[in-house]
Amino acid sequence: MSDGQYADQPAGPLHPELAGLLLSEQTVSELLAMIVGLAISTIEDVDGSSISLMSPNGRLETTSASSQEIRLVDTTQYQDEQGPCVEAIKTGREVVVALPIGQWPRFSDRAQQAGMRSVHSFPLRVRDRVTGALNLYSTSVTSIEPRTDAARSLAHQAATVLANAAALATAEMTNEQLQQALATRDLIGQAKGILMGRENIDADAAFDLLRRLSQRSGRKLKDIAAEVAAHPSDPKAR
Amino acid sequence: MALRATPVEAARSMLELSLDELWVDYFTLGGSLLPAEIQAFLAGEHPLGDHDHDLLVQALNERFLDHDGDHPLDYADELIDGHRPG
Incomplete structure (x- = not known):
């Protein structure tokens, strides 16, 4: 440079x-x-x-x-x-x-x-x-x-x-929708990070864990992620 | 891999989701592929790894949750050679 x-x-x-x-x-x-x-x-x-x-x-x-x-x-x-x-x-x-x-x-x-x-x-x-x-x-x-x-x-x-x-621009999202999408993406990223550290697994395995919990409980992944992020040291919070 | 795309594309069509809408859901869950790559997968032209496949399936399953459907689409580890077992 x-x-x-x-x-x-x-x-x-x-x-x-x-x-x-x-x-x-x-x-x-x-x-x-x-x-x-x-x-x-x-x-x-x-x-x-x-x-x-x-x-x-x-x-x-x-x-x-x-x-x-x-x-x-x-x-x-x-x-x-x-x-x-x-x-x-x-x-x-x-x-x-x-x-x-x-x-x-x-x-x-x-x-x-x-x-x-x-x-x-x-x-x-x-x-x-x-x-x-x-x-x-x-x-x-x-x-x-x-x-x-x-x-x-x-x-x-x-x-x-x-x-x-390019994709975000053509998806015709409002600022609020984008803000929400980024916040949820970030929340899921945080939860994955916590699980990676806690369970000693990689990022894809952390996602698999979250989606299995979503599947088992019939709840959305972002809600599971929010619980994990709110109680990072609690193994029950997942 | 086209076998895997068929149920995903069928679900997208059933839910009347546009490609952009599906991509936004996928992106929100943490996906990093571009819409064109998702489109190529749905058309059976391009394979996806297990993780990206499962992100799309999760996105669609969550839409089904909004319609009282509980995770009808199979994830990669529930498929054998791209098929639902049995």
């Missing part, structure tokens, strides 16, 4: 995964804007959020931002080719920074001017390739850290939206 170019082009083309989606780009943008909004409304101490994506020409772009100030902080990172978001996309790892940070002086100054004291960037993986990042900004130092699981889950949802953007 060291030879890549970065520019802030909010109206520019979306990621190659979304190529061929010209008619539904608006829908995809709405989905990503929804993720940005969810980050602020559902994760404590998140005061600003954005999604950066790699465009087909290798440039990083902020496709959704909670404010113009956040968009400018992102843009500084793209121009300098450095900062937590750029680093998360380069390395595929989560990056947490408390401000000020001498390593990235322009980004540090710009983010502080926007009132931010810490930033957490999560890489977005679409089919094993890092295609962007979910960036969470906080006016408190390190306060995002305890909320990492919720944020990671949201980053996973953002990547899921990107990976399935």
Whole structure:
């Protein structure tokens, strides 16, 4: 990525995964804007959020931002080719920074001017390739850290939206339906994770266990998953 | 594998579910294949692994639950060579 170019082009083309989606780009943008909004409304101490994506020409772009100030902080990172978001996309790892940070002086100054004291960037993986990042900004130092699981889950949802953007756009789902689908998918994922740890089984076996319980009890899988997630250490809760 | 697709496609048709509706249910349960891949399976053109097959079956069985049907479709481990045993 060291030879890549970065520019802030909010109206520019979306990621190659979304190529061929010209008619539904608006829908995809709405989905990503929804993720940005969810980050602020559902994760404590998140005061600003954005999604950066790699465009087909290798440039990083902020496709959704909670404010113009956040968009400018992102843009500084793209121009300098450095900062937590750029680093998360380069390395595929989560990056947490408390401000000020001498390593990235322009980004540090710009983010502080926007009132931010810490930033957490999560890489977005679409089919094993890092295609962007979910960036969470906080006016408190390190306060995002305890909320990492919720944020990671949201980053996973953002990547899921990107990976399935074409299908989601053509399925004509309302935002509420999509939100519900993602929440249920996430809940089932959590329950599978709990069962994998508790029963020492893989993900497919965890799903099999949930669906057998659904079959045996005549209840929906999401209801079984909710019980498992609510009582993670209780073997009877499944 | 086309043998496996037949009851799944028949159930989808019986429930009057569109491909998109079935795919959304499958996606909600955790599926990661695209609608075109599901469509190819339903048409008997493309095999699915046990897990994705069972996700589709679960999606349809849950629709049957809404109509007072209790898991009429068989999961992969209940089928022998794609057929319901017996």
